[in-house]
Amino acid sequence: MVKKIRIKDIAKMAGVSAGTVDRVLHNRGNVSDEARKAVEKVIEEVDYKPNMHVSSISLKRRYKIAVTTPQFSSGAYWESIHNGIRHALEEYENIKVEYHVFTYNQYDIYNCREIFKKISQFEMDALIIGPTFKEETINLCETLNYRKIPYVFVDSTIEECSPLAYFSADHYIVGRLIASLITSIIPNGSNIGLLQAVRTGDSSANTTILRKRGFNDFLKENNCTNPILNIPFSVSETKDNEKHLSHFFKNHHNVPGIVVMNSRGSIVSDYLFNNKIDNVRMVCMDLTTPNAAAIKKGQINFLIGQGPEYQGFYAMKTLLEYLIFKKPVKVVNHMQLDILTRETVDYYKRFSNTLY
Amino acid sequence: MVKKIRIKDIAKMAGVSAGTVDRVLHNRGNVSDEARKAVEKVIEEVDYKPNMHVSSISLKRRYKIAVTTPQFSSGAYWESIHNGIRHALEEYENIKVEYHVFTYNQYDIYNCREIFKKISQFEMDALIIGPTFKEETINLCETLNYRKIPYVFVDSTIEECSPLAYFSADHYIVGRLIASLITSIIPNGSNIGLLQAVRTGDSSANTTILRKRGFNDFLKENNCTNPILNIPFSVSETKDNEKHLSHFFKNHHNVPGIVVMNSRGSIVSDYLFNNKIDNVRMVCMDLTTPNAAAIKKGQINFLIGQGPEYQGFYAMKTLLEYLIFKKPVKVVNHMQLDILTRETVDYYKRFSNTLY
């Protein structure tokens, strides 16, 4: 048991007072070069780690953190991310942080531009971004870089930006995983239906591209000859989907497996259920409320979770610890991928109690 | 934002001093019935939640917590549980707790008795138990009940005992999950090899019984006709297993699926690999180091994780919060079940960095 080193100890070792040590630790200036060097040397030597729990109670500063993500409804994927963010705030209950949420319509590029413009001018210490539109996000980030405001990504990242960190699934691996799961539960070489989101305005989202690449690579590498049948699908115009689906299934009767690379799997599984189309195995994404219901009824076989709560949680936590304690951050943070089945879905009530 | 309620506030509202409130909060006695009731009433009304971070720095008391589990080697299942326990201790770094580890030989009932006897007489505030031998554990718990020492279980529980809480997988569900997974990846009605641990001395472990029941129930409910072939296997006498396995596979050539309900799956997968037995799908338990290697090489298809780190982590955390803050505890705590594949296993490095 090594004795914990306190600021006072460092002060004594460096031959200065506690106040000076604190000034060095927080870059507050008003310290002679000589004193600063002495203190830094000791800190280095003893590998000083401040006690965060204590810091946070005496901290007087207020922090202002903004969050921007697509709009979402209750039980949806993005809601989980926000839950995680709030959960991190609860962990640091004594730190005074006001946090502002800016949601944009992910199907309306003009709305996104408008919101991002507001954010560009918003006064804040840091920003959490759930990106959708690539160009718009890049523009926003450029402003942030210029204003020296740190930002982190959740859900996915964008190559051209330079976030402090990002928290997301490894979407390429997600694609491989989907391929691996579906091919393991349907006959060799049989048809696979693939939900093909038709996005208006924007080109296909970055996450989808990566997932598809992973999906195709897996099939190729494993010599899978399964024909891939695209099922057209609209994320924004949900009323059209009934039509798309019925059209597809009128023309295709032998589709033992269907994969959905976005979180709307339950729309398909509901369609299958309502139209009494049996014997279709499904692999879908994300533990949304409707997907949870579908998997419990056995309509979805595997659901892949990206740990959205953890993405939000760690994004906020990392940001706070960076801002307050200058804690070094890891840039790339790939979340663990959860594979859920009918049997295990009930045990995934994250953050429901005091669990992290 | 509601203003945080402090002890001082409660004191004022109850018309007493902070000292009295503290005495009530910690059951320290020396409080008149009248004062106690007044304080308790206010605490109830305002739903007072102490600030743990602050408590922990001013706390002077030392706590002594013991842990007993089977002996384990590096990278084994039980090691993860201990890692989780230590991790919880790190989170409460400023609380002075000395913790003592007692490991016993899970294949030697006499050794277990000996160790448990020592523990019965050990001076401590609480105990974490990883149970194996049923009767011995029941005896130990009776002593603990008598001595009014709270204890929690990890890995599994024992009906006859009355722990403060337990943290384990729902083993019945584990069995169902195993059945569900293996039947989904092998042809209908084909043979399933089942590793049958032969334990010396003790009757089959409780967890195994539950898992088997779940396994069989699933098959029955889903009208699976797969013949189940038992593969004899010794957990204690590992040298014999080579013999057992080769004997089994000499007599059975058509076994497309094998399930292992304990953490020794890699022994089988290694045997298959070394003897060039292909086309066998495997579902195994627990992310041990050898199992991780086997799944990465594609020799195991699904690995089920019971979150041992979390079991240990929450066991210790719950215990500390109960002891120190009298925080109410939930008795039944079923961990989430992780399904790992070759693709996702790399993202399950829990507690490796500062992630929880």
Place this chain on the structure above:
DNA sequence: CTGTTAGCGCATTCAC
């Protein structure tokens, strides 16, 4: 039995 008070480790303000 009860109220008062001195710390716990750290951030911050205020004289020097």
Place this chain on the structure above:
DNA sequence: GTGAATGCGCTAACAG
């Protein structure tokens, strides 16, 4: 530039 002093919310020892 610097050290000393104060306060954060809570525990525990100490007078009464």
